[in-house]
Amino acid sequence: MTTSQSVRDSTGLSRRGFIAAGAGALAATLPAARAAPAPEGPAKLASPVRLGVIGTGGRGTYLMTVALGLEDVEVTALCDINAANLARAVETARAARGTKPAAVTGGPFAYRDLLKRDDVDAVIVTTPMQLHAPMSVDAMRAGKHVLSEVAAAMTLDECWALVAAAEETGRTYMLAENCCYWKPILTIAQMLRAGLFGDCTFAECGYVHDCRSIQFAADGSLTWRGEMNRDARGNLYPTHSLGPVAQWLGINRGDRLAELVAMDTKQASLEFYARRRFGADHAAAATKFAVGDSTTTLIRTARGACIDLRYDTCSARPHPSTTYYALQGVTASYDSRLDGIWIDGRSKEYAWERFGAYAGEFEPPLWKTWGEAARTAGHEGGDFFVIREFIDALLEGRPAPIDAADAAAWSSIIPLSAASLRARNAPQEIPDFTRGRWETRSA
Numbered sequence: 001m002t003t004s005q006s007v008r009d010s011t012g013l014s015r016r017g018f019i020a021a022g023a024g025a026l027a028a029t030l031p032a033a034r035a036a037p038a039p040e041g042p043a044k045l046a047s048p049v050r051l052g053v054i055g056t057g058g059r060g061t062y063l064m065t066v067a068l069g070l071e072d073v074e075v076t077a078l079c080d081i082n083a084a085n086l087a088r089a090v091e092t093a094r095a096a097r098g099t100k101p102a103a104v105t106g107g108p109f110a111y112r113d114l115l116k117r118d119d120v121d122a123v124i125v126t127t128p129m130q131l132h133a134p135m136s137v138d139a140m141r142a143g144k145h146v147l148s149e150v151a152a153a154m155t156l157d158e159c160w161a162l163v164a165a166a167e168e169t170g171r172t173y174m175l176a177e178n179c180c181y182w183k184p185i186l187t188i189a190q191m192l193r194a195g196l197f198g199d200c201t202f203a204e205c206g207y208v209h210d211c212r213s214i215q216f217a218a219d220g221s222l223t224w225r226g227e228m229n230r231d232a233r234g235n236l237y238p239t240h241s242l243g244p245v246a247q248w249l250g251i252n253r254g255d256r257l258a259e260l261v262a263m264d265t266k267q268a269s270l271e272f273y274a275r276r277r278f279g280a281d282h283a284a285a286a287t288k289f290a291v292g293d294s295t296t297t298l299i300r301t302a303r304g305a306c307i308d309l310r311y312d313t314c315s316a317r318p319h320p321s322t323t324y325y326a327l328q329g330v331t332a333s334y335d336s337r338l339d340g341i342w343i344d345g346r347s348k349e350y351a352w353e354r355f356g357a358y359a360g361e362f363e364p365p366l367w368k369t370w371g372e373a374a375r376t377a378g379h380e381g382g383d384f385f386v387i388r389e390f391i392d393a394l395l396e397g398r399p400a401p402i403d404a405a406d407a408a409a410w411s412s413i414i415p416l417s418a419a420s421l422r423a424r425n426a427p428q429e430i431p432d433f434t435r436g437r438w439e440t441r442s443a
């Protein structure tokens with residue numbers, strides 16, 4: 001799926017070192033008290049939007065390709081610490097448009113040279129997850145708009161730093177949560193708007209994706225994903241599953257995530273996999289991973305709904321889809337694993353109906369407009385929409401549809417599920433990243 005690369009490669013500075021070295025800048029952005037909102041709303045950018053990409057591995061190069069397909073975007077600069085990945089992305093851009101973007105490289109902080117460029121309006125951050133928040137905060141503080149890959153942040157301090165940077169700079173920050181744009185997800189949103197579900201009480205969702213092979217490089221060393229699963233317990237990748245459900249439930253727009261408890265299984269599958277792939281005598285087989293095979297987090301919202309959220313990237317199982325979603329309202333029920341829906345007063349019997357039967361009637365407006373262009377893009381069209389929506393927010397001067405408060409709330413599950421596990425499944429309060437505006441926010 002991707003090329004993994006350690007930040008240690010060219011500089012000798014580990015990711016922990018990166019975070020520590022950048023911590024001064026980040027700490028300076030933490031809100032000591034309530035931060036003042038930016039004086040004016042986002043200004044409209046002129047077309048074309050000039051994009052930079054930080055991290056040109058598998059994901060960054062792909063999202064750049066999607067962006068290059070839009071006529072109101074120019075890709076002006078790319079940055080990576082890995083020369084081969086950078087050269088490949090520069091060549092991909094040249095092949096698409098005939099001109100080469102600037103190539104910025106060097107140590108782990110070379111991206112700050114890209115941020116100084118005045119031919120870059122906005123950046124896409126597609127580095128390993130542990131670097132998203134510090135890079136996004138730096139980018140906003142340097143005056144750039146940000147589209148960040150998921151998850152947004154790894155710690156609560158980073159979550160707050162993102163919110164503060166977006167508020168204080170007035171830059172647009174969007175989380176590139178592509179699952180929020182899948183057609184069935186947006187179709188359910190249309191049904192919710194039409195009132196078919198009534199009051200919603202319960203949702204179930206999960207990211208259950210056998211990712212064992214990409215924890216290890218060919219020589220048995222750990223990729224950044226492997227390092228994360230070695231070092232941390234908890235739900236380490238919550239947004240693909242939680243994001244769509246949070247939007248259905250109006251989280252940060254009428255409701256909010258209030259508290260959670262987490263419980264995990266023991267670790268067995270990654271360690272079994274390492275022994276089988278590399279041999280019992282290989283150093284990889286001695287790696288101890290902190291992450292459990294499967295982690296379940298239960299979240300309660302302020303308005304009394306519950307979300308059952310599962311994370312499992314270790315267990316061996318084929319999967320038709322990497323995520324699943326279910327929603328229970330007073331008058332309807334949806335379950336993606338059954339591809340089924342039942343709607344009180346509409347379904348002829350008290351039995352599941354095929355979800356596709358409603359696809360035409362509740363076709364999402366975004367898909368009506370962009371369906372043709374989106375259909376061939378990755379992740380069931382989601383990759384097209386995260387770029388399109390980010391660019392349109394900049395061109396139209398409207399708020400990002402998945403903003404810093406949303407990104408922070410969804411990503412806070414990473415540190416808070418870990419905190420619950422450390423405290424023997426004790427409840428953890430989820431901060432209100434809207435600073436009290438969740439009941440009245442509409443955009």
Ligand SMILES: NC(=O)c1ccc[n+]([C@@H]2O[C@H](COP(=O)([O-])OP(=O)(O)OC[C@H]3O[C@@H](n4cnc5c(N)ncnc54)[C@H](O)[C@@H]3O)[C@@H](O)[C@H]2O)c1
Pocket residue numbers: 001002003004005006007054055056057058059060079080081082085107108109110111126127128129131149150151176177178379
């Ligand atoms: N939304 C999705 O469906 C989806 C799919 C895949 C990956 N992702 C996310 O995208 C991100 C990237 O994943 P990937 O699979 O492309 O990983 P990858 O390892 O292939 O690419 C990461 C790139 O970042 C570069 N990098 C590392 N440190 C850097 C630094 N300090 N400065 C500049 N470049 C640096 C690496 O050299 C590498 O080229 C991850 O956060 C991942 O979670 C999201």
